[in-house]
Amino acid sequence: MAKRMSLRERIPKPPKPADMLNSIQGSQFWSSVFRPGSIFRKGYTDSPRNRSYVVMNSVLYHLHPVKVKRHAVKVSYTLCLGGLSFFLFIHLTVTGIFLMFFYRPTAAQAWNDIKTLQTSVTFGLLVRNMHRWGAHLMVISVFLHMARVFYHGAYKPPREFNWVIGVILLTLTLLLSFTGYLLPWDQLALWAVTVGTNMMGYTPVFGRQVRFVLLGGVEIGTDTVLRWYVLHVLMFPFVIVIFMAIHFWRVRKDGGISGPL
Amino acid sequence: MTEIPEHLLKRSKARREQAGAGKGDAGNGGGGGGESADDGEKIPARLLQGEGGSSGGAATATVARPAAGAPAQSPGAVGPAGHTQRLLTVVKAGSIQDVKSVPTDKVHTWPHLLVGEFVAALAMTAFLFVFAIFVNAPLLGMANFNLTPNPSKAPWYFLGLQELLTMFHPMVAGVTIPGMGLIVMGAAGYIDKNPSNKPEDRKFAIALMTFFLMFWAVLVIIGSFFRGEGFNFIYPWDQGVHEIFDL
Numbered sequence: 001m002a003k004r005m006s007l008r009e010r011i012p013k014p015p016k017p018a019d020m021l022n023s024i025q026g027s028q029f030w031s032s033v034f035r036p037g038s039i040f041r042k043g044y045t046d047s048p049r050n051r052s053y054v055v056m057n058s059v060l061y062h063l064h065p066v067k068v069k070r071h072a073v074k075v076s077y078t079l080c081l082g083g084l085s086f087f088l089f090i091h092l093t094v095t096g097i098f099l100m101f102f103y104r105p106t107a108a109q110a111w112n113d114i115k116t117l118q119t120s121v122t123f124g125l126l127v128r129n130m131h132r133w134g135a136h137l138m139v140i141s142v143f144l145h146m147a148r149v150f151y152h153g154a155y156k157p158p159r160e161f162n163w164v165i166g167v168i169l170l171t172l173t174l175l176l177s178f179t180g181y182l183l184p185w186d187q188l189a190l191w192a193v194t195v196g197t198n199m200m201g202y203t204p205v206f207g208r209q210v211r212f213v214l215l216g217g218v219e220i221g222t223d224t225v226l227r228w229y230v231l232h233v234l235m236f237p238f239v240i241v242i243f244m245a246i247h248f249w250r251v252r253k254d255g256g257i258s259g260p261l
Numbered sequence: 262m263t264e265i266p267e268h269l270l271k272r273s274k275a276r277r278e279q280a281g282a283g284k285g286d287a288g289n290g291g292g293g294g295g296e297s298a299d300d301g302e303k304i305p306a307r308l309l310q311g312e313g314g315s316s317g318g319a320a321t322a323t324v325a326r327p328a329a330g331a332p333a334q335s336p337g338a339v340g341p342a343g344h345t346q347r348l349l350t351v352v353k354a355g356s357i358q359d360v361k362s363v364p365t366d367k368v369h370t371w372p373h374l375l376v377g378e379f380v381a382a383l384a385m386t387a388f389l390f391v392f393a394i395f396v397n398a399p400l401l402g403m404a405n406f407n408l409t410p411n412p413s414k415a416p417w418y419f420l421g422l423q424e425l426l427t428m429f430h431p432m433v434a435g436v437t438i439p440g441m442g443l444i445v446m447g448a449a450g451y452i453d454k455n456p457s458n459k460p461e462d463r464k465f466a467i468a469l470m471t472f473f474l475m476f477w478a479v480l481v482i483i484g485s486f487f488r489g490e491g492f493n494f495i496y497p498w499d500q501g502v503h504e505i506f507d508l
Contacts, residue, residue: 054371064374065372067367072411073374080381087382091389100344111403118400129393137389150449150470160450167447168490174418181416190404191413195423198433207432219406223273261457 065252071260077152078257081145084175086244088138095131096233103183105229107222110185135177142173154258162250165243172240179232185225193228194220278485399507411490412505420484421477 012087024030025041034040036056044050052066071077102117102124117124146166149155153161159222182193197220201211216223251257368374415423425434452455453465489495489505496503 014271026322045338048369048479053367054375055369060370060375064370066370068370068374070368073368073377075377075381083378084381084385087385090385107404111400114400124392125397129391129396129398132508133392135388136417137385143324143418145475151460151467153463153466155450156456156458157288157450163445163450167443171443177418178416184400185404186399187401187404187408187410191410192415194381195413195415196419199419199422199426199431200385202431203436204432258458261444 048122063248065256069256069259072257077259079144079148085138085145086143086248088134088141089135089240089244092131092138093128093237095134098127099131100233101204105183105225107185107225110183110225114184114186135180139173139177142170147169149258152261154257156241159250159254159258162247162254165247167252169240169247171237172243176232176236176240179228179236182220182225182228183232190220193224322429401507412488412492414484414488417485417506417508418480421480423492424480424484424488 031041035057037053039050039054042053055061055064055066099117102121103113114128116127119125129171149163149166155166174239178193178196182189197211197214200214201207203210212218214224215221414420422435422439425438428434429438453463453466455466457463460467485506486497486502487494489500495505
């Protein structure tokens with residue numbers, strides 16, 4: 001009779017980390033997540049081919065081509081302003097979603113919700129601050145981006161239509177910022193919006209109607225808060241994302257970024 | 262002229278030798294088309310004579326050249342049904358495809374562009390984070406219709422417009438000027454017919470834009486810091502910025 005196996009021998013040995021990694025990377029699930037050629041399937045060593053694969057086999061390919069002009073990656077040319085505007089938009093979306101959990105868009109509750117957010121919600125004040133300052137920064141960066149593009153003559157053919165999209169994006173950015181301005185429902189918000197919408201009320205011919213539609217009534221009130229809230233968190237972001245998609249797509253189709261000068 | 266990589270030269274040499282060998286085999290079947298001197302680069306003078314010999318100098322590529330390795334049929338020979346096969350056309354390189362004479366200098370998006378973008382995003386996040394820790398967003402008292410703050414100001418980016426409001430009718434200052442401004446701005450690419458993007462060629466455009474940006478910036482700064490109670494002129498250091506301006 002064979003010698004009985006000891007307890008230690010009978011317990012199956014845990015797999016080695018390398019084997020585990022291999023079996024995970026060989027699984028159907030893993031290969032369904034990462035496309036053939038993805039660096040997460042086959043590992044990454046620095047080579048021109050792998051540098052191409054990083055972009056080509058990931059969702060990044062929607063935004064960036066595999067190669068870009070050498071001068072286009074110089075920070076001194078673009079100052080990163082377009083990219084930062086986009087990044088700030090993402091930042092504002094993330095912080096904005098956090099704020100939405102604690103905010104009710106009515107005249108009776110809005111201000112108290114913000115106050116509670118600042119005093120009783122973990123990181124509430126910090127996230128609100130980041131949202132507010134990020135919003136101002138985005139207005140500035142979009143504006144500076146526009147100036148940069150103008151000074152490089154990048155609004156000229158074949159990019160003239162993308163410049164039009166850019167002006168629309170600037171307008172949408174201002175509208176996003178302005179609609180968000182009302183939401184805290186404090187004195188600053190109320191009167192800044194009063195000044196702003198009074199100006200819009202002077203639109204020729206349809207002035208009164210424009211103001212009525214904007215305010216959801218003849219005066220700023222709880223209906224205005226709801227209306228601007230929906231515009232701020234849903235409608236303008238939706239529209240601006242569409243225009244951003246066209247904007248980025250056209251940057252590539254019009255031959256990459258302009259220049260060198 | 263760009264350097265042709267060595268492995269490509271090698272490959273082309275190998276292919277050429279292979280093609281030359283193929284032609285030699287097929288040469289006896291065709292009408293004596295396989296000239297061993299033909300290295301596949303030049304158009305044989307014999308073919309060009311049929312088209313009028315003068316075009317020989319400009320020819321750099323041919324269309325409908327018999328494929329190398331296929332049974333070589335002399336293009337000048339008469340085909341089975343009496344059709345004359347001939348060279349269709351001689352085209353200059355670059356006339357069909359847009360061949361760029363100077364190849365653009367390109368780098369890989371990863372890592373050259375993506376690393377920069379990532380660092381910029383990280384720096385921006387860090388800046389916002391630190392700034393938000395130390396500076397609180399304003400939250401004044403609850404909105405009160407019966408208490409009009411003096412001065413009442415629009416958000417800072419509209420203060421240029423509010424400044425115009427002191428000079429023009431509200432319809433002009435609030436609707437016409439910004440509306441026209443946006444339309445003219447959007448049409449810039451269609452108005453400006455100057456194709457150059459070199460700063461020295463576009464002094465007028467740059468001067469105009471700079472004037473416009475400065476004009477706007479000055480209006481915003483005046484509206485923000487130099488307008489106090491009743492939107493009258495004040496110095497910010499007399500009253501303190503917090504009395505007259507909030508973000």
